[in-house]
Amino acid sequence: MEPHVNPEVRRVADDIGSMEIRGAAKIADAAAAALATQAKESDASTPEAFRSEIRVAARTLHDTRPTAVSLPNALRYVLHGMEGTTVEQLRESTVAAVERFRERLERSQADLGAVGANRLKDGDRIMTHCHSTAVLACVEAAVAQGKELTAVVKETRPRNQGHITAERLHELGVPVTLVVDSAARRYLNGVDHVMVGADSIAADGSVINKIGTSGLAVNARDRGTPVVVAAQTFKLHPGTLTGHSVDIEMREESEIVSAEERAAIGDPTVENPAFDVTPPRYVDAIVTERGQFPPESIVMLMRELFGENTTEPWLQSVT
Numbered sequence: 001m002e003p004h005v006n007p008e009v010r011r012v013a014d015d016i017g018s019m020e021i022r023g024a025a026k027i028a029d030a031a032a033a034a035l036a037t038q039a040k041e042s043d044a045s046t047p048e049a050f051r052s053e054i055r056v057a058a059r060t061l062h063d064t065r066p067t068a069v070s071l072p073n074a075l076r077y078v079l080h081g082m083e084g085t086t087v088e089q090l091r092e093s094t095v096a097a098v099e100r101f102r103e104r105l106e107r108s109q110a111d112l113g114a115v116g117a118n119r120l121k122d123g124d125r126i127m128t129h130c131h132s133t134a135v136l137a138c139v140e141a142a143v144a145q146g147k148e149l150t151a152v153v154k155e156t157r158p159r160n161q162g163h164i165t166a167e168r169l170h171e172l173g174v175p176v177t178l179v180v181d182s183a184a185r186r187y188l189n190g191v192d193h194v195m196v197g198a199d200s201i202a203a204d205g206s207v208i209n210k211i212g213t214s215g216l217a218v219n220a221r222d223r224g225t226p227v228v229v230a231a232q233t234f235k236l237h238p239g240t241l242t243g244h245s246v247d248i249e250m251r252e253e254s255e256i257v258s259a260e261e262r263a264a265i266g267d268p269t270v271e272n273p274a275f276d277v278t279p280p281r282y283v284d285a286i287v288t289e290r291g292q293f294p295p296e297s298i299v300m301l302m303r304e305l306f307g308e309n310t311t312e313p314w315l316q317s318v319t
């Protein structure tokens with residue numbers, strides 16, 4: 001019999017899939033919290049049954065969106081923390097691992113923000129793409145230091161996450177100019193830093209982030225504008241150490257055109273990749289909670305953090 005998956009886990013998985021919950025850090029946080037609910041409310045009668053439940057719940061969460069490695073990294077963290085020989089011990093250790101993960105997430109965001117704020121000077125103008133809580137942490141820390149910033153915010157088609165960024169920046173007191181994505185190059189001359197987040201960072205320092213990031217970075221390099229990637233270390237993709245590539249999510253065409261619109265324009269093939277890969281040569285710095293790194297050196301940090309351990313415990317047998 002398939003182990004019981006808590007309805008809250010299914011709800012969170014659905015919300016991640018539909019992007020109600022979105023952005024790499026928020027996805028990781030919500031997935032970890034859902035595992036805690038699974039653990040707390042489990043009525044498994046044996047340790048084996050409990051472990052199976054947690055693993056199946058982790059897999060349900062894992063199979064929602066493929067690109068943000070924060071999701072499997074969060075699940076891996078919790079599953080590694082699950083230990084004990086009784087159901088109660090397993091439950092307690094799992095819930096404690098979730099709490100540790102969520103605390104670390106919060107702390108790393110604040111520490112990263114302090115590092116990123118050091119790059120920003122009073123009067124600087126930044127350009128953003130998509131909505132990244134890590135980028136906003138840097139801005140928030142800089143504003144708290146009394147620096148006055150302005151921002152050019154790309155709307156980020158097709159889902160317009162730029163609107164969320166605009167709103168958050170407004171709340172921080174940062175004046176925003178909202179532009180369509182294709183206008184970015186025109187505004188780069190007047191911008192001091194391009195600041196983006198990341199869904200995954202590969203061992204060679206490539207940055208995987210919202211579609212449009214790579215074009216922005218190439219244009220920024222052409223204009224001499226530094227590109228800063230704000231990303232906690234749980235965005236580092238351990239699988240890339242052993243030659244795996246990062247899966248780029250292809251989303252529904254309906255996010256771009258309705259069925260009627262599509263039919264009216266001759267039924268073209270529509271493709272909707274959600275992310276792209278920015279090669280390390282277009283990135284000036286990756287800002288993490290452990291300091292700032294040139295992208296080419298990120299592999300050293302990955303080896304230190306992950307060692308040889310790149311296994312995925314939720315892929316173990318469910319029985």
Ligand SMILES: O=C(COP(=O)(O)O)[C@H](O)[C@H](O)COP(=O)(O)O
Pocket residue numbers: 022023024025026068129130131132133134135161196197198199209210230274
């Ligand atoms: O690309 C996106 C979100 O894509 P989507 O909207 O498709 O999830 C964000 O830049 C990163 O996830 C970083 O966000 P954060 O810094 O908050 O982790």
